[in-house]
Amino acid sequence: MEIKGSVALVTGANRGIGREFARALLDRGAAKVYAAVRDPASVADPGLVPLRLDVTDHEQVAAAAAAAGDVSIVINNAGIGGSGSTLLEGGFDGARQAMEVNYFGTWAVSRAFAPVLARNGGGALVNMLSLVSWVGRPDFPGYAASKAAQWSLTNALRQGLHAQGTLVVGVHAGFVDTDLSSWTDAPKISAATVAELTMDALENDRLEVLADAETRKVKAGLSLPPNVVPAI
Template identity: 80%
Template structure:
Protein backbone atom coordinates (compact mmCIF):
# COMPACT_ATOMS: atom_id res chain seq x y z
CA UNK A 1 0.00 0.00 0.00
CA UNK A 2 1.00 3.64 -0.39
CA UNK A 3 2.20 5.27 2.81
CA UNK A 4 2.55 8.55 0.97
CA UNK A 5 -0.68 10.47 1.46
CA UNK A 6 -2.00 8.02 4.08
CA UNK A 7 -3.56 9.03 7.39
CA UNK A 8 -2.34 6.97 10.35
CA UNK A 9 -3.20 6.40 13.98
CA UNK A 10 -0.46 5.09 16.29
CA UNK A 11 -1.38 4.14 19.86
CA UNK A 12 1.22 4.91 22.52
CA UNK A 13 3.02 7.28 20.14
CA UNK A 14 4.40 9.61 22.80
CA UNK A 15 7.53 7.49 23.41
CA UNK A 16 9.42 4.31 22.52
CA UNK A 17 8.51 2.32 19.43
CA UNK A 18 5.23 4.21 18.98
CA UNK A 19 7.07 7.50 18.63
CA UNK A 20 9.42 5.89 16.10
CA UNK A 21 6.39 4.61 14.14
CA UNK A 22 4.94 8.12 14.03
CA UNK A 23 8.24 9.61 12.82
CA UNK A 24 8.71 6.91 10.17
CA UNK A 25 5.20 7.43 8.84
CA UNK A 26 5.85 11.15 8.45
CA UNK A 27 9.23 10.49 6.80
CA UNK A 28 7.51 8.14 4.35
CA UNK A 29 5.00 10.79 3.38
CA UNK A 30 1.91 10.20 5.53
CA UNK A 31 -0.21 13.31 5.31
CA UNK A 32 -1.41 13.09 8.91
CA UNK A 33 -0.48 11.02 11.97
CA UNK A 34 -2.68 10.81 15.04
CA UNK A 35 -0.92 9.91 18.28
CA UNK A 36 -3.44 7.96 20.36
CA UNK A 37 -2.23 8.57 23.90
CA UNK A 38 -3.40 8.58 27.50
CA UNK A 39 -2.09 12.11 28.03
CA UNK A 40 -2.13 14.41 24.96
CA UNK A 41 0.22 16.82 26.78
CA UNK A 42 2.90 14.10 26.67
CA UNK A 43 3.17 14.33 22.87
CA UNK A 44 6.28 16.40 22.15
CA UNK A 45 6.34 16.02 18.35
CA UNK A 46 4.69 19.02 16.72
CA UNK A 47 3.95 17.28 13.42
CA UNK A 48 1.60 14.69 14.94
CA UNK A 49 -1.96 15.25 16.14
CA UNK A 50 -2.51 14.15 19.73
CA UNK A 51 -5.70 12.25 20.42
CA UNK A 52 -6.82 11.11 23.86
CA UNK A 53 -6.94 7.31 23.80
CA UNK A 54 -6.48 4.99 26.74
CA UNK A 55 -6.75 1.66 24.93
CA UNK A 56 -8.25 -0.02 28.00
CA UNK A 57 -11.32 2.22 27.63
CA UNK A 58 -13.44 1.00 24.69
CA UNK A 59 -15.53 4.17 24.82
CA UNK A 60 -12.38 6.25 24.18
CA UNK A 61 -11.52 4.01 21.21
CA UNK A 62 -14.99 4.59 19.75
CA UNK A 63 -14.70 8.33 20.36
CA UNK A 64 -11.26 8.36 18.68
CA UNK A 65 -12.72 6.55 15.66
CA UNK A 66 -15.38 9.26 15.38
CA UNK A 67 -12.79 12.04 15.45
CA UNK A 68 -10.15 10.28 13.31
CA UNK A 69 -12.55 9.05 10.66
CA UNK A 70 -10.00 9.70 7.88
CA UNK A 71 -7.57 7.00 9.07
CA UNK A 72 -6.18 4.47 6.58
CA UNK A 73 -3.42 2.90 8.74
CA UNK A 74 -3.92 1.84 12.38
CA UNK A 75 -0.88 0.79 14.42
CA UNK A 76 -1.72 -0.96 17.68
CA UNK A 77 1.52 -0.27 19.48
CA UNK A 78 0.53 0.60 23.07
CA UNK A 79 1.72 -2.04 25.47
CA UNK A 80 3.03 -2.72 28.96
CA UNK A 81 5.34 -5.30 30.51
CA UNK A 82 2.96 -6.54 33.20
CA UNK A 83 5.67 -6.38 35.82
CA UNK A 84 5.16 -7.44 39.41
CA UNK A 85 3.77 -10.89 38.66
CA UNK A 86 6.33 -13.66 39.01
CA UNK A 87 5.56 -17.25 38.03
CA UNK A 88 5.51 -18.55 41.63
CA UNK A 89 4.40 -15.77 43.93
CA UNK A 90 2.76 -12.38 44.31
CA UNK A 91 -0.49 -10.93 43.00
CA UNK A 92 -1.72 -11.50 39.44
CA UNK A 93 -2.42 -7.78 38.94
CA UNK A 94 0.52 -7.10 36.58
CA UNK A 95 -0.34 -10.05 34.34
CA UNK A 96 -4.03 -9.06 34.29
CA UNK A 97 -3.13 -5.49 33.35
CA UNK A 98 -0.89 -6.75 30.53
CA UNK A 99 -3.91 -8.62 29.15
CA UNK A 100 -6.02 -5.48 29.47
CA UNK A 101 -3.59 -3.26 27.55
CA UNK A 102 -1.84 -5.59 25.10
CA UNK A 103 -4.73 -7.90 24.25
CA UNK A 104 -8.09 -6.29 25.05
CA UNK A 105 -6.73 -2.82 24.19
CA UNK A 106 -5.65 -3.99 20.73
CA UNK A 107 -9.04 -5.66 20.31
CA UNK A 108 -11.00 -2.55 21.34
CA UNK A 109 -9.06 -0.25 18.99
CA UNK A 110 -9.31 -2.75 16.10
CA UNK A 111 -13.07 -3.08 16.63
CA UNK A 112 -13.55 0.67 16.71
CA UNK A 113 -11.43 1.36 13.62
CA UNK A 114 -12.31 -1.59 11.35
CA UNK A 115 -15.37 0.26 9.94
CA UNK A 116 -13.25 3.41 9.43
CA UNK A 117 -10.67 1.40 7.46
CA UNK A 118 -13.43 -0.23 5.40
CA UNK A 119 -14.97 3.15 4.65
CA UNK A 120 -11.58 4.51 3.56
CA UNK A 121 -10.81 1.68 1.14
CA UNK A 122 -9.34 -1.08 3.34
CA UNK A 123 -5.98 0.29 4.42
CA UNK A 124 -3.84 -1.53 6.97
CA UNK A 125 -3.92 -2.63 10.59
CA UNK A 126 -0.53 -3.24 12.24
CA UNK A 127 -0.16 -5.01 15.58
CA UNK A 128 3.11 -4.66 17.53
CA UNK A 129 3.75 -8.19 18.78
CA UNK A 130 6.88 -9.88 20.11
CA UNK A 131 9.17 -12.87 19.98
CA UNK A 132 7.39 -13.65 23.27
CA UNK A 133 4.16 -14.25 21.27
CA UNK A 134 5.52 -17.73 20.54
CA UNK A 135 7.47 -18.77 23.66
CA UNK A 136 6.65 -18.78 27.36
CA UNK A 137 8.85 -16.55 29.49
CA UNK A 138 9.39 -17.71 33.10
CA UNK A 139 10.74 -14.26 34.00
CA UNK A 140 7.71 -12.41 32.59
CA UNK A 141 4.94 -14.97 32.02
CA UNK A 142 2.09 -12.46 32.05
CA UNK A 143 3.61 -10.37 29.26
CA UNK A 144 4.31 -13.42 27.09
CA UNK A 145 0.76 -14.73 27.56
CA UNK A 146 -0.70 -11.34 26.62
CA UNK A 147 1.49 -11.21 23.50
CA UNK A 148 0.43 -14.77 22.58
CA UNK A 149 -3.20 -13.73 22.92
CA UNK A 150 -2.54 -10.61 20.84
CA UNK A 151 -0.94 -12.80 18.15
CA UNK A 152 -4.02 -15.04 18.05
CA UNK A 153 -6.20 -11.95 17.80
CA UNK A 154 -4.04 -10.66 14.94
CA UNK A 155 -4.62 -13.90 13.04
CA UNK A 156 -8.39 -13.71 13.60
CA UNK A 157 -8.42 -10.07 12.45
CA UNK A 158 -6.39 -10.97 9.36
CA UNK A 159 -8.98 -13.55 8.31
CA UNK A 160 -11.98 -11.39 9.20
CA UNK A 161 -10.73 -8.19 7.54
CA UNK A 162 -9.54 -9.83 4.31
CA UNK A 163 -12.92 -9.31 2.71
CA UNK A 164 -12.84 -5.55 3.26
CA UNK A 165 -9.32 -5.37 1.81
CA UNK A 166 -7.49 -4.50 5.02
CA UNK A 167 -3.87 -5.66 5.18
CA UNK A 168 -3.19 -7.00 8.70
CA UNK A 169 0.48 -6.94 9.69
CA UNK A 170 2.03 -8.63 12.74
CA UNK A 171 5.39 -7.19 13.86
CA UNK A 172 7.54 -9.50 16.00
CA UNK A 173 10.71 -8.35 17.75
CA UNK A 174 13.10 -9.43 20.47
CA UNK A 175 14.38 -6.78 22.85
CA UNK A 176 14.05 -3.22 21.57
CA UNK A 177 15.88 -0.32 23.22
CA UNK A 178 13.03 1.48 25.05
CA UNK A 179 11.81 2.13 28.59
CA UNK A 180 9.93 -1.18 28.55
CA UNK A 181 13.11 -3.25 28.29
CA UNK A 182 15.37 -0.92 30.31
CA UNK A 183 15.62 -3.54 33.08
CA UNK A 184 17.29 -6.15 30.88
CA UNK A 185 20.96 -6.27 29.94
CA UNK A 186 20.87 -7.91 26.51
CA UNK A 187 21.44 -6.98 22.87
CA UNK A 188 18.66 -4.70 21.69
CA UNK A 189 17.65 -3.25 18.37
CA UNK A 190 16.54 0.32 17.92
CA UNK A 191 12.93 1.47 17.79
CA UNK A 192 13.74 3.27 14.51
CA UNK A 193 14.80 -0.08 12.98
CA UNK A 194 11.49 -1.70 14.00
CA UNK A 195 9.58 1.22 12.50
CA UNK A 196 11.51 1.25 9.22
CA UNK A 197 11.10 -2.50 8.68
CA UNK A 198 7.38 -2.08 9.29
CA UNK A 199 7.19 0.71 6.71
CA UNK A 200 8.84 -1.64 4.20
CA UNK A 201 6.27 -4.36 4.98
CA UNK A 202 3.41 -1.90 4.46
CA UNK A 203 4.91 -0.63 1.22
CA UNK A 204 5.21 -4.20 -0.11
CA UNK A 205 1.91 -5.56 1.31
CA UNK A 206 3.62 -8.09 3.61
CA UNK A 207 1.68 -9.56 6.55
CA UNK A 208 4.55 -10.31 8.92
CA UNK A 209 7.69 -8.55 10.08
CA UNK A 210 10.38 -10.60 11.85
CA UNK A 211 12.60 -7.78 12.97
CA UNK A 212 15.79 -9.42 14.24
CA UNK A 213 17.78 -12.63 13.85
CA UNK A 214 16.68 -14.12 17.19
CA UNK A 215 13.04 -13.60 16.22
CA UNK A 216 13.56 -15.23 12.82
CA UNK A 217 15.31 -18.22 14.43
CA UNK A 218 12.60 -18.57 17.08
CA UNK A 219 9.85 -18.67 14.49
CA UNK A 220 11.75 -21.25 12.42
CA UNK A 221 12.29 -23.41 15.53
CA UNK A 222 8.54 -23.68 16.14
CA UNK A 223 8.41 -26.48 13.57
CA UNK A 224 10.94 -28.54 15.55
CA UNK A 225 9.80 -31.25 18.01
CA UNK A 226 9.83 -30.22 21.67
CA UNK A 227 11.52 -33.47 22.66
CA UNK A 228 14.76 -34.58 20.98
CA UNK A 229 14.39 -37.57 18.64
CA UNK A 230 15.63 -40.82 20.29
CA UNK A 231 19.15 -41.51 19.11
CA UNK A 232 19.82 -37.94 17.98
CA UNK A 233 23.11 -36.39 19.07
CA UNK A 234 21.35 -33.96 21.43
CA UNK A 235 20.30 -36.86 23.68
CA UNK A 236 23.89 -37.98 24.17
Protein backbone atom coordinates in the same frame (compact mmCIF):
# COMPACT_ATOMS: atom_id res chain seq x y z
CA MET B 1 -0.21 -0.27 0.88
CA GLU B 2 0.62 3.30 -0.10
CA ILE B 3 1.94 5.30 2.86
CA LYS B 4 2.47 8.54 0.96
CA GLY B 5 -0.64 10.67 1.31
CA SER B 6 -2.24 8.33 3.84
CA VAL B 7 -3.71 9.17 7.24
CA ALA B 8 -2.44 7.04 10.10
CA LEU B 9 -3.05 6.54 13.81
CA VAL B 10 -0.47 5.16 16.22
CA THR B 11 -1.35 4.22 19.79
CA GLY B 12 1.30 4.98 22.41
CA ALA B 13 3.04 7.37 20.01
CA ASN B 14 4.61 9.66 22.60
CA ARG B 15 7.69 7.49 23.24
CA GLY B 16 9.60 4.34 22.35
CA ILE B 17 8.58 2.28 19.34
CA GLY B 18 5.32 4.21 18.92
CA ARG B 19 7.15 7.48 18.55
CA GLU B 20 9.43 5.95 15.90
CA PHE B 21 6.41 4.52 14.08
CA ALA B 22 4.88 8.00 13.92
CA ARG B 23 8.12 9.60 12.73
CA ALA B 24 8.65 6.93 10.09
CA LEU B 25 5.13 7.41 8.75
CA LEU B 26 5.75 11.14 8.33
CA ASP B 27 9.14 10.46 6.73
CA ARG B 28 7.44 8.16 4.22
CA GLY B 29 4.98 10.89 3.27
CA ALA B 30 1.89 10.30 5.39
CA ALA B 31 -0.38 13.34 5.16
CA LYS B 32 -1.48 13.13 8.80
CA VAL B 33 -0.50 11.02 11.79
CA TYR B 34 -2.63 10.89 14.92
CA ALA B 35 -0.62 10.28 18.09
CA ALA B 36 -3.18 8.43 20.19
CA VAL B 37 -2.05 8.61 23.81
CA ARG B 38 -3.49 8.81 27.32
CA ASP B 39 -2.07 12.32 27.82
CA PRO B 40 -2.13 14.43 24.62
CA ALA B 41 0.15 17.02 26.29
CA SER B 42 2.94 14.42 26.21
CA VAL B 43 3.11 14.55 22.40
CA ALA B 44 5.94 16.94 21.62
CA ASP B 45 6.84 15.98 18.05
CA PRO B 46 5.86 18.57 15.43
CA GLY B 47 3.63 17.28 12.67
CA LEU B 48 1.73 14.83 14.87
CA VAL B 49 -1.93 15.31 15.80
CA PRO B 50 -2.44 14.49 19.50
CA LEU B 51 -5.54 12.43 20.26
CA ARG B 52 -6.65 11.29 23.71
CA LEU B 53 -6.88 7.51 23.87
CA ASP B 54 -6.59 5.06 26.73
CA VAL B 55 -7.02 1.74 24.94
CA THR B 56 -8.66 0.22 28.03
CA ASP B 57 -11.37 2.92 28.11
CA HIS B 58 -14.10 1.89 25.69
CA GLU B 59 -15.67 5.35 25.61
CA GLN B 60 -12.34 6.89 24.62
CA VAL B 61 -11.82 4.20 21.97
CA ALA B 62 -15.21 4.97 20.43
CA ALA B 63 -14.55 8.72 20.58
CA ALA B 64 -11.16 8.28 18.89
CA ALA B 65 -12.69 6.28 16.05
CA ALA B 66 -15.31 8.99 15.57
CA ALA B 67 -12.72 11.78 15.64
CA ALA B 68 -10.25 10.05 13.32
CA GLY B 69 -12.64 8.96 10.61
CA ASP B 70 -10.12 9.67 7.88
CA VAL B 71 -7.64 7.00 8.99
CA SER B 72 -6.38 4.35 6.56
CA ILE B 73 -3.52 2.93 8.69
CA VAL B 74 -3.88 1.92 12.35
CA ILE B 75 -0.85 0.83 14.36
CA ASN B 76 -1.63 -0.87 17.67
CA ASN B 77 1.55 -0.16 19.58
CA ALA B 78 0.40 0.73 23.10
CA GLY B 79 1.51 -1.92 25.54
CA ILE B 80 2.84 -2.64 29.02
CA GLY B 81 5.13 -5.24 30.54
CA GLY B 82 2.88 -6.62 33.26
CA SER B 83 5.56 -6.42 35.93
CA GLY B 84 4.90 -7.80 39.38
CA SER B 85 3.39 -11.12 38.33
CA THR B 86 5.88 -13.94 38.77
CA LEU B 87 5.34 -17.53 37.74
CA LEU B 88 5.02 -19.24 41.14
CA GLU B 89 4.50 -16.47 43.68
CA GLY B 90 2.58 -13.27 44.26
CA GLY B 91 -0.59 -11.84 42.78
CA PHE B 92 -1.89 -11.65 39.25
CA ASP B 93 -2.59 -7.92 39.00
CA GLY B 94 0.31 -7.19 36.65
CA ALA B 95 -0.60 -10.07 34.37
CA ARG B 96 -4.24 -8.99 34.27
CA GLN B 97 -3.21 -5.44 33.39
CA ALA B 98 -0.93 -6.70 30.61
CA MET B 99 -3.80 -8.72 29.16
CA GLU B 100 -6.14 -5.73 29.47
CA VAL B 101 -3.80 -3.38 27.60
CA ASN B 102 -1.92 -5.63 25.20
CA TYR B 103 -4.74 -7.99 24.22
CA PHE B 104 -8.10 -6.43 24.99
CA GLY B 105 -6.83 -2.92 24.18
CA THR B 106 -5.63 -4.04 20.76
CA TRP B 107 -8.92 -5.85 20.21
CA ALA B 108 -10.99 -2.81 21.19
CA VAL B 109 -9.08 -0.42 18.93
CA SER B 110 -9.12 -2.87 16.02
CA ARG B 111 -12.85 -3.45 16.38
CA ALA B 112 -13.61 0.27 16.56
CA PHE B 113 -11.46 1.20 13.58
CA ALA B 114 -12.33 -1.74 11.30
CA PRO B 115 -15.37 0.10 9.84
CA VAL B 116 -13.25 3.25 9.42
CA LEU B 117 -10.65 1.32 7.45
CA ALA B 118 -13.40 -0.29 5.36
CA ARG B 119 -14.88 3.09 4.46
CA ASN B 120 -11.44 4.34 3.47
CA GLY B 121 -10.67 1.52 1.08
CA GLY B 122 -9.42 -1.21 3.42
CA GLY B 123 -6.09 0.24 4.47
CA ALA B 124 -3.87 -1.53 6.98
CA LEU B 125 -3.85 -2.64 10.59
CA VAL B 126 -0.49 -3.22 12.29
CA ASN B 127 -0.08 -4.98 15.64
CA MET B 128 3.16 -4.64 17.60
CA LEU B 129 3.76 -8.17 18.89
CA SER B 130 6.89 -9.85 20.24
CA LEU B 131 9.24 -12.80 20.00
CA VAL B 132 7.49 -14.09 23.13
CA SER B 133 4.26 -14.38 21.17
CA TRP B 134 5.67 -17.85 20.42
CA VAL B 135 7.81 -18.71 23.46
CA GLY B 136 6.70 -18.48 27.09
CA ARG B 137 8.99 -16.89 29.65
CA PRO B 138 9.05 -17.92 33.32
CA ASP B 139 10.52 -14.52 34.26
CA PHE B 140 7.66 -12.52 32.72
CA PRO B 141 4.82 -15.01 32.09
CA GLY B 142 2.03 -12.42 32.13
CA TYR B 143 3.57 -10.32 29.38
CA ALA B 144 4.38 -13.37 27.25
CA ALA B 145 0.84 -14.71 27.60
CA SER B 146 -0.65 -11.35 26.61
CA LYS B 147 1.53 -11.28 23.49
CA ALA B 148 0.58 -14.85 22.60
CA ALA B 149 -3.08 -13.83 22.87
CA GLN B 150 -2.39 -10.73 20.78
CA TRP B 151 -0.78 -12.88 18.09
CA SER B 152 -3.85 -15.12 18.01
CA LEU B 153 -6.02 -12.03 17.71
CA THR B 154 -3.86 -10.75 14.86
CA ASN B 155 -4.42 -13.98 12.94
CA ALA B 156 -8.16 -13.75 13.56
CA LEU B 157 -8.23 -10.13 12.38
CA ARG B 158 -6.28 -11.05 9.25
CA GLN B 159 -8.98 -13.55 8.33
CA GLY B 160 -11.91 -11.45 9.52
CA LEU B 161 -10.87 -8.27 7.70
CA HIS B 162 -9.71 -9.91 4.49
CA ALA B 163 -13.02 -9.37 2.73
CA GLN B 164 -12.87 -5.61 3.28
CA GLY B 165 -9.35 -5.45 1.86
CA THR B 166 -7.50 -4.62 5.08
CA LEU B 167 -3.84 -5.65 5.25
CA VAL B 168 -3.08 -6.98 8.75
CA VAL B 169 0.59 -6.95 9.72
CA GLY B 170 2.13 -8.63 12.77
CA VAL B 171 5.44 -7.16 13.96
CA HIS B 172 7.64 -9.43 16.07
CA ALA B 173 10.84 -8.39 17.82
CA GLY B 174 13.02 -9.45 20.70
CA PHE B 175 14.41 -6.84 23.06
CA VAL B 176 14.07 -3.31 21.71
CA ASP B 177 16.02 -0.42 23.20
CA THR B 178 13.15 1.31 25.02
CA ASP B 179 12.08 1.92 28.61
CA LEU B 180 10.21 -1.40 28.59
CA SER B 181 13.47 -3.35 28.30
CA SER B 182 15.68 -1.06 30.38
CA TRP B 183 15.90 -3.77 33.08
CA THR B 184 18.10 -6.05 30.96
CA ASP B 185 21.52 -5.70 29.35
CA ALA B 186 20.69 -8.30 26.66
CA PRO B 187 21.37 -7.31 23.03
CA LYS B 188 18.71 -4.95 21.69
CA ILE B 189 17.72 -3.48 18.37
CA SER B 190 16.66 0.13 17.99
CA ALA B 191 13.06 1.27 17.90
CA ALA B 192 13.87 3.08 14.64
CA THR B 193 14.87 -0.23 13.07
CA VAL B 194 11.55 -1.81 14.03
CA ALA B 195 9.70 1.17 12.56
CA GLU B 196 11.60 1.15 9.27
CA LEU B 197 11.12 -2.59 8.78
CA THR B 198 7.41 -2.13 9.44
CA MET B 199 7.14 0.67 6.89
CA ASP B 200 8.83 -1.61 4.34
CA ALA B 201 6.33 -4.36 5.13
CA LEU B 202 3.40 -1.99 4.66
CA GLU B 203 4.67 -0.70 1.35
CA ASN B 204 5.25 -4.24 0.07
CA ASP B 205 2.02 -5.75 1.47
CA ARG B 206 3.89 -8.21 3.70
CA LEU B 207 1.95 -9.82 6.53
CA GLU B 208 4.77 -10.24 9.03
CA VAL B 209 7.89 -8.49 10.30
CA LEU B 210 10.64 -10.51 11.98
CA ALA B 211 12.76 -7.64 13.20
CA ASP B 212 15.92 -9.34 14.48
CA ALA B 213 17.99 -12.50 14.23
CA GLU B 214 16.72 -13.93 17.53
CA THR B 215 13.12 -13.56 16.42
CA ARG B 216 13.84 -15.23 13.10
CA LYS B 217 15.56 -18.11 14.90
CA VAL B 218 12.63 -18.68 17.24
CA LYS B 219 10.10 -18.48 14.40
CA ALA B 220 12.07 -21.06 12.41
CA GLY B 221 12.22 -23.29 15.48
CA LEU B 222 8.45 -23.54 15.75
CA SER B 223 8.48 -26.39 13.25
CA LEU B 224 10.90 -28.40 15.39
CA PRO B 225 9.90 -30.86 18.15
CA PRO B 226 9.09 -29.05 21.42
CA ASN B 227 12.24 -30.27 23.17
CA VAL B 228 14.49 -28.54 20.62
CA VAL B 229 12.69 -25.23 20.10
CA PRO B 230 15.27 -22.50 20.81
CA ALA B 231 15.02 -21.06 24.31
CA ILE B 232 15.47 -17.33 24.86
